[in-house]
Amino acid sequence: MDFQPTQEQDDLRAGVRALLARRFGREALRAAVDRAEAEGGAAGRGAGCGDACRGGPAAGGPGAVDRGLWRELGAAGFFALRLPEADGGVGLGLAEAVLVFEEAGRALLPGPLVATHLAAGCVGGAADGTAVVTAFDLGDRPGGDGGAGAGAGAAPGVLVTHLAEADAVLGTGAAPPAALLSAALPVPSADPLTPLHRVPPPDPGPGPHARLRDEGALLTAALQLGSALRTVELAVRYAGEREQFGRPIGAFQAVQHLCSGMLVRAEVARTAVYAAAVGADAADRAGGAGAAGFGSAAAEIAGAKLLADRAAAANARDCLQVYGGMGFTWEADVHLHLKRAWVRAEQWRTAAAAEEVLAAELLAGARQPGREGASYARGGGL
Amino acid sequence: MDLAETEEEREFRAGLRAWLAKTLPELPPRPSPDDWPGRRAYDLGWQRRLYDAGYAGLHWPVDAGGRGAGPTRHLAFLEETERAGAPYVGANFVGLLHAGPTIAAEGTPAQRARWLPPVLRGEEVWCQGFSEPGAGSDLASLRTRAVRDGDAYTVTGSKVWTSHAEIADWCELLVRTDPDAPRHRGLTWLAMPMDAPGVTVRPLRTLAGSAEFAEVFLDGVRVPVAYRVGAENDGWRVTMTTLSFERGTAFVGEVVACRRTLGALARAARANGRWDDPVLRRRLGRLAAEFAALWRLTQWNVSAAERTGGVPGAGGSVFKLAYSQARQELYDAAAEVLGAEALALEEEWVRERLSSLSYTIAAGTSQIQHTIVAERILGLPKGR
Incomplete structure (x- = not known):
């Protein structure tokens, strides 16, 4: 057992971090926010003309996705990372994917990264980043919440992200985005870089395959993890620079302990995410058995999503608190982390659903006392 | 990975x-x-x-x-x-x-x-004489004095929270040998025989009702110089070597035990009908995620230590903060499962709930751990 990343994994992560630093640093992030604002709340006006004027042929539709960067990510293997090499992919596993997604989360990279990554094997153009693929990933039930989450008086339908700029919607081969878009209403989004549309409830159908949903939850957890680690850095840096009462506020224990609590949340989430990824890869190799932890790979992924959601949202809030009045401004980046964390918390697997998965597995394990021993014996741990 | x-x-x-x-x-x-x-x-x-x-x-x-x-x-x-x-x-x-x-x-x-x-x-038992009534979190302020007298030290003072003092053969004792030196530099580590004249042990009753540890009074106890480990006045460094072991793998067995308790709680909730309450059910589900992650965090820390060939470092503080809180939440959840039965001491979980109140205090309070994380891992400016 060597749970630490290998040199190759460290190098992969460093490469993605460098690419994002070069192509999507803070200035690019803020420019994207300004652009989305200028477009009127990012939800876009459908496939209007504003988009076509921007950025020439390299730029895509309205909204948050930078098509040039998307293709660059594709060329770097971001989307094809887990496709077999024979299919033009990189042939790596979830263990590598979570490291790469963690970096995207740190950088607050916008766009349907998870859905496009999951679509790499089934939607043309997804693997190389020439296509943007979104999914009905908000809420828990396949196909979304069926409007159950809509407020009183709101139009019936489900929310979907990045619809106007998507070339495809994962799992809805029958309804190309243009058809969906014609029946869709743009909705102002809490997160400036995650445009939303409300669309009529899709055909319930089978929804995303359970395996796809688990992978989506895990990769989303990795994005959350990156954000959670980044807000620790932001808070620590600010606390070391900002002076009150004649010393850096980071010298006050009240502030120190806020920051320490942030690190604890992030580190717990980190091990949960990495372990779930390693466990899922092992389960793949072993044809489903795998090196289970306390529970199944699915339960471990549910736990990772739960803990990473908490880490991202709670850390962003504590970071906001450390920033004080500055944290409440549009100018500071803290609110962008918090708002994105709220979006991701609703994607692929919510806290409520994750807790139910974990509870069901807990009870099943408790009813079969031999079970823990059995998974223990499989190796890799308990 | x-x-x-x-x-x-x-x-x-x-x-x-x-x-x-x-x-x-x-x-x-x-x-x-x-x-x-x-x-x-x-x-x-x-x-x-x-x-x-x-x-x-x-x-x-x-x-x-x-x-x-x-x-x-x-x-x-x-x-x-x-x-x-x-x-x-x-x-x-x-x-x-x-x-x-x-x-x-x-x-x-x-x-x-x-x-x-x-x-x-398995022939001799040791206990630990570090904390004192006036030196808890601020261990370096300890005042038990050891005065060199020929080939022995004469030790006078008192120690507290000493587990197994009643049955120990030896005590790893931290004493002050140079009261004029800066406080971390005047300490010495001694191995003290518990049957030496002048050693008095008085059991301390915990809020759980048991006598898990004791006060140890030292009145002119003679400890041979040959029983000193490390140099005179170098005891702080010697002690820190010891303390770093305390935060390594020490809790992994307890994490495994917590997972078992959680399974038993689910069974009990199922039996008494409370499992149908989604709030409680989800609370247990969340705790299952916490303990699974804590177990993984131990593996993470251990594999990090294995890589460096070193002793577990400050990562142990991160673990202890999360673990002590989760364990207390576990027994609060147990109380919710038990309902009024949680008031009856015959139930093992109830006794465990009482014991768990020490977890955020023993082996470095959560507040001390937070400060360690903030200053040593995050590099925030030193507070006071």
């Missing part, structure tokens, strides 16, 4: 599991918590069995009589013994996990030969 076992690890686990299956049924019944001589005999007897089977001092260096196993192997040992329901380290805790490793790292050959084998063989 890999969580799979090597062939050697699998063999080790299989061998240990087979031995546990054979040995545990042969153990005598556990003594009652109030039966101190019985507890001493039981805990030492278990250590002797480990020794005879080659499992004693697994993580100790080979030249100290241990097996030189890395942290990963030690982790596997702790997981397997806990899973099988083997006895807890109990009275052997300080000897195996604090004093022993310190002597192995800092002691002379003669000191190692004198003190380490009896710990491994």
Whole structure:
């Protein structure tokens, strides 16, 4: 057992971090926010003309996705990372994917990264980043919440992200985005870089395959993890620079302990995410058995999503608190982390659903006392 | 990143599991918590069995009589013994996990030969004399004085929170030898025989009703200079070596035990109907995620230590903060499952709930741990 990343994994992560630093640093992030604002709340006006004027042929539709960067990510293997090499992919596993997604989360990279990554094997153009693929990933039930989450008086339908700029919607081969878009209403989004549309409830159908949903939850957890680690850095840096009462506020224990609590949340989430990824890869190799932890790979992924959601949202809030009045401004980046964390918390697997998965597995394990021993014996741990 | 076992690890686990299956049924019944001589005999007897089977001092260096196993192997040992329901380290805790490793790292050959084998063989019990009534979190402010007098120190003062003092043969004692030096530089580490004249032990009753630890009063106790480990006035550094062991793998068995408790809670909630309450059910589900992650965090810290070949570092503080909170939440959830029954002391979870109140205090309070994380890991400016 060597749970630490290998040199190759460290190098992969460093490469993605460098690419994002070069192509999507803070200035690019803020420019994207300004652009989305200028477009009127990012939800876009459908496939209007504003988009076509921007950025020439390299730029895509309205909204948050930078098509040039998307293709660059594709060329770097971001989307094809887990496709077999024979299919033009990189042939790596979830263990590598979570490291790469963690970096995207740190950088607050916008766009349907998870859905496009999951679509790499089934939607043309997804693997190389020439296509943007979104999914009905908000809420828990396949196909979304069926409007159950809509407020009183709101139009019936489900929310979907990045619809106007998507070339495809994962799992809805029958309804190309243009058809969906014609029946869709743009909705102002809490997160400036995650445009939303409300669309009529899709055909319930089978929804995303359970395996796809688990992978989506895990990769989303990795994005959350990156954000959670980044807000620790932001808070620590600010606390070391900002002076009150004649010393850096980071010298006050009240502030120190806020920051320490942030690190604890992030580190717990980190091990949960990495372990779930390693466990899922092992389960793949072993044809489903795998090196289970306390529970199944699915339960471990549910736990990772739960803990990473908490880490991202709670850390962003504590970071906001450390920033004080500055944290409440549009100018500071803290609110962008918090708002994105709220979006991701609703994607692929919510806290409520994750807790139910974990509870069901807990009870099943408790009813079969031999079970823990059995998974223990499989190796890799308990 | 890999969580799979090597062939050697699998063999080790299989061998240990087979031995546990054979040995545990042969153990005598556990003594009652109030039966101190019985507890001493039981805990030492278990250590002797480990020794005879080659499992004693697994993580100790080979030249100290241990097996030189890395942290990963030690982790596997702790997981397997806990899973099988083997006895807890109990009275052997300080000897195996604090004093022993310190002597192995800092002691002379003669000191190692004198003190380490009896710990491994289950013949001698150690206790810890660090904290004082006036020196808790601020350990370096301790005032127990040791005055050099020929070939011995004369020690006067008092220690507190000393577990197993009633049945210990030796005490790892931290004393002040130079009251004029800066406070961290005037301390010395001594091994004190508990039967020396002038040592008085008074049990302390905890809020759980039991007498798990004691006050130790020292009135002119003579400790030979030969029993000093490390140099005079170098005791702080020697002690820090010990404390870093306390935050390594020490809690992994308890994490495994917590997961078992959680399963039992789910069963009990199912039986009494409270499982149908989604709020409670989800609370238990969340705790399941916490303990699974804590177990993984131990593996993460252990594999980090294995890479550097070093002693577990400040990452242990991160673990302890999360663990102590989760464990207290576990017993609060248990109380919710039990309802009014949570008031009856006959229920084991209720007694455990009371004991768990110490977890955010013992071995460095959560507040001290937060400060360690903030200053040593995050690099925030030093507060005061």
